[in-house]
Amino acid sequence: MNITPEQLHKILTGSYSFSQLGFSMLITRLKGIYAKDPSPYTLQSCTREANAFLNKYSNVMASDCSIIAEL
Amino acid sequence: MLLKFDEVCDIIHSGVLLHIAGTEALLKKLPKGNWIGGSTDYFMTADGGKISNDSLFVTSFPDMDFKITTYNSHTIKDVTADAYDNGFSIIIIPFESEVHKTYAHNAAGFEGMFIKNIVGWIAGINLGVPGQVPVAVNGQTGVVSSDEAVVLHLCVPDDKTVNIGIVNIFKQDENMPTIEFDEEGFSVCKCRVNGEETIFSDYIAQNSIDTRLPLVGDYSGAGVNISIKTVENDSVSFYAPVFKDIKYRIAKPVSNYAKEFSERLVPFKDTESMFSCNCVLNFLYGELEGKGIDTFHGPITFGEIAYQLVNQTLVYVTILD
Numbered sequence: 487m488n489i490t491p492e493q494l495h496k497i498l499t500g501s502y503s504f505s506q507l508g509f510s511m512l513i514t515r516l517k518g519i520y521a522k523d524p525s526p527y528t529l530q531s532c533t534r535e536a537n538a539f540l541n542k543y544s545n546v547m548a549s550d551c552s553i554i555a556e557l
Numbered sequence: 558m559l560l561k562f563d564e565v566c567d568i569i570h571s572g573v574l575l576h577i578a579g580t581e582a583l584l585k586k587l588p589k590g591n592w593i594g595g596s597t598d599y600f601m602t603a604d605g606g607k608i609s610n611d612s613l614f615v616t617s618f619p620d621m622d623f624k625i626t627t628y629n630s631h632t633i634k635d636v637t638a639d640a641y642d643n644g645f646s647i648i649i650i651p652f653e654s655e656v657h658k659t660y661a662h663n664a665a666g667f668e669g670m671f672i673k674n675i676v677g678w679i680a681g682i683n684l685g686v687p688g689q690v691p692v693a694v695n696g697q698t699g700v701v702s703s704d705e706a707v708v709l710h711l712c713v714p715d716d717k718t719v720n721i722g723i724v725n726i727f728k729q730d731e732n733m734p735t736i737e738f739d740e741e742g743f744s745v746c747k748c749r750v751n752g753e754e755t756i757f758s759d760y761i762a763q764n765s766i767d768t769r770l771p772l773v774g775d776y777s778g779a780g781v782n783i784s785i786k787t788v789e790n791d792s793v794s795f796y797a798p799v800f801k802d803i804k805y806r807i808a809k810p811v812s813n814y815a816k817e818f819s820e821r822l823v824p825f826k827d828t829e830s831m832f833s834c835n836c837v838l839n840f841l842y843g844e845l846e847g848k849g850i851d852t853f854h855g856p857i858t859f860g861e862i863a864y865q866l867v868n869q870t871l872v873y874v875t876i877l878d
Contacts (some may be wrong), residue, residue, distance in 0.1 A: 500565040502777060502778070503777060503778030504777055504778040504779075505778060507722055507723055507779050507863060507864075508671045508674075508721060508864060509671075509777075510776050510778045510779035511665065511671055511775040511776050511779060511780060511781075511864055511865065512671040513776075513777040514665075514672075514777045514779075515665050515666065515670075517777070517802070518801075518802050521753070521802065535672075536622075537846075538672055539671060539672055542672060543718060544812065545718050546720050546877065552718055
C-alpha cells in the first residue's frame with residue numbers, strides 16, 4: 487500500500503500507535519521533523535520515506551496498514 | 558550456543574561466519590577468521606542465565622554474502638549506507654566509547670535508518686572484576702578496539718524479509734505522570750513532570766522512585782526504555798540518551814522478570830532468530846542467573862541496539878519468507 491500525504495499528516499500531528507518497531511520509530515522521527523517544519527515540502531519528503539518503508543516491509547505491516555487505511 | 562575456547566577456535570578455522578561474545582581476554586586470544594566479537598561475561602543460554610569467563614557465546618550464520626567493517630565516531634554515520642539493501646547488520650560498540658555516544662545520540666537520523674536493519678549491542682565487562690576494558694573485535698584483521706565499533710553486514714536473498722523486534726517486559730505506568738526533557742543526553746538536571754519544570758533528581762527522591770525501573774518512552778506505539786544509571790546531586794545519568802519531544806513515564810514494576818519474559822515469549826516458541834541479545838540490567842535486577850528463558854539466547858549486554866540504542870530490552874532479528 488501507499489500512504490498519502492493527507493494520511494501521513496494525520497499521523498504526524500496525531501497520536502497513533504503502530505506495532506511494527508521500525509515503522510513506529512520512523513514515524514517518531516518524522517513527527518519531530520514535521521513539527522519543526524510543517525511545510526508541504528517536508529510532508530512530501532516524509533511521505534516518500536514512509537512509503538519506501540511500507541513498500542519494502544509490506545509483509546510485516548498488515549495490522550499497521552489497516553490503521554493507515556482507516557485514516 | 559556457549560562453547561569452550563578450543564571449540565570456538567576449531568569453528569573459526571573451518572571458515573564459518575560467526576558472531577562471538579566473551580571476555581576481553583578470550584576474544585584477544587582467538588585466531589583470525591570470519592567473525593566479529595564483543596566483550597561480556599554474561600549470557601542467556603538454553604540452560605539459563607550464566608556468567609562465564611572461560612566460555613564464549615557463538616552464533617553462526619549460513620552461507621551469506623557479508624562484509625565486516627569498523628567505524629569510529631566520525632564514520633559511524635555511514636553504517637546504514639554500507640548495509641546491504643536487503644539484509645541486516647550486527648553492530649558491536651564498546652561501552653562509553655565516543656562511537657557509543659555518537660551512535661546513541663544520532664542513529665535515528667542516519668540516512669536510511671529504519672529502511673536498513675541495524676541490530677546489535679554495547680560491549681561491556683564483568684562488573685565484579687576490576688581492570689577490564691569493553692572491546693569490539695574485527696576477527697578478520699584481529700584488531701581489538703575499545704573506541705571503534707565493528708559491524709557484520711549480512712545480505713539476505715531478495716525473496717526474504719528481515720524483521721527486527723524487541724521484547725520489552727516494561728510498559729509505561731499510566732498512573733505515573735508524563736516526564737519530558739528540554740535537554741537531550743545521557744545526563745540531565747531538569748525535566749517537566751506533567752508539564753511543570755522540575756529537578757529530576759528531586760522528583761525521584763520525593764516520590765521514592767525505584768531507579769531500577771526504566772523510563773519508557775512512547776515511540777508511536779513502541780515502548781523504548783531508558784535506564785537510570787546514577788542519581789548524584791542535581792544530575793541524573795542514563796545508559797542511553799533521553800530525547801526532546803518524547804513522552805516518558807516511569808515503568809510499571811515487574812515482580813518476576815523470568816516469568817514475565819517467559820510469558821511474553823510464548824508467541825515466539827517456534828521462532829528461530831538469527832541473532833538476539835538481552836540487557837545486563839534485566840539479568841541483574843531480575844536475578845536471571847540460572848533461570849531459563851525459553852527462546853532467544855545470546856549475549857547479555859550493556860545496551861541493546863534495535864535501530865537505535867535501547868535499554869533493559871531483549872532484541873531479536875528474524876528472517877521471514
